[in-house]
Amino acid sequence: MPFRKLLGWFKGFFGKKKVIRLGLYGPPNAGKTTLANKISMDWTGEPVGKVSEVPHETREVQKKEKVIVKVGGRTIVMNLLDMPGISTKIDFEEFMQYGFSAEDAKQRAKEATKGVIEAIKWLENVDTALVIMDSTKDPYTQVNITIIGNLEARDIPVIIVANKIDLPGSNAKWIEEAFPQHPVVHVSGLTGSNVNDLYNAIAKHAK
């Protein structure tokens, strides 16, 4: 770790712009891919991945490289990493409720478990993390605490995103009270509301 920091400083000193690996973390259905698509469309004109109501739609890390964000007088080059949602349980029968056959549901569940493992392994390799939470739901869950705890243990900057503020029942203050140690940005990845605040937060906190 100290060597990586020294190398980063060295590159910064000699003017080589560092590419920030920005990981989008959170539980399933928090709106990670919707937000990733919004960011990617804003700065590259292309989406990152597919969105659906069915949990665990993202089952592999979706990458968009060299996304150049210009905000607040700063230019940030980042690799956008849309992670599979992290969960402690995956039940194939839940997918069948969305119309999947038993065989397809089991395959989806198998892929989803691999996706969770991949997302956890990537915790070692992101430079900055957005932890996305559905602002209509209780944020004080073990999954959210585990994600944030692991990022803190690795000294990785965390920006918490209170997403879905467009929905009735949204309560972003709940999230601020649950995690007062990190900046919280209120957005709607779907409508784009307040997404500029998110870009400013990334410019301020990313390393």
Add this chain to the structure above:
Amino acid sequence: MKYILDKVRENKILVMEESLSSTEEAKLIEETMRSISEKFSGIEVSTLREKSDSGIREKIIKLLGGRTGGLTVIGPSKLIKQIKKEPKRISVLADGNSMD
């Protein structure tokens, strides 16, 4: 981890008088994912830490192989309907019965 998952897969709910670290929690999730099958769909887990585990006292205790207190509840997700977590309390709803 193996002991914990073996017990949970036997349909048992474990209550441990110690908290898992964030790294251990992530490892538990990883191992749970590897264990998921048609018969075992995962776990519900909640950890309470007594206080910050970054103080000097806590570091010395851990260095000597000890634990710094706390509480962890882990059970099969099919048995535990809900775990509600608050800063100083865990509430478990298991198969129609609730306990704090």
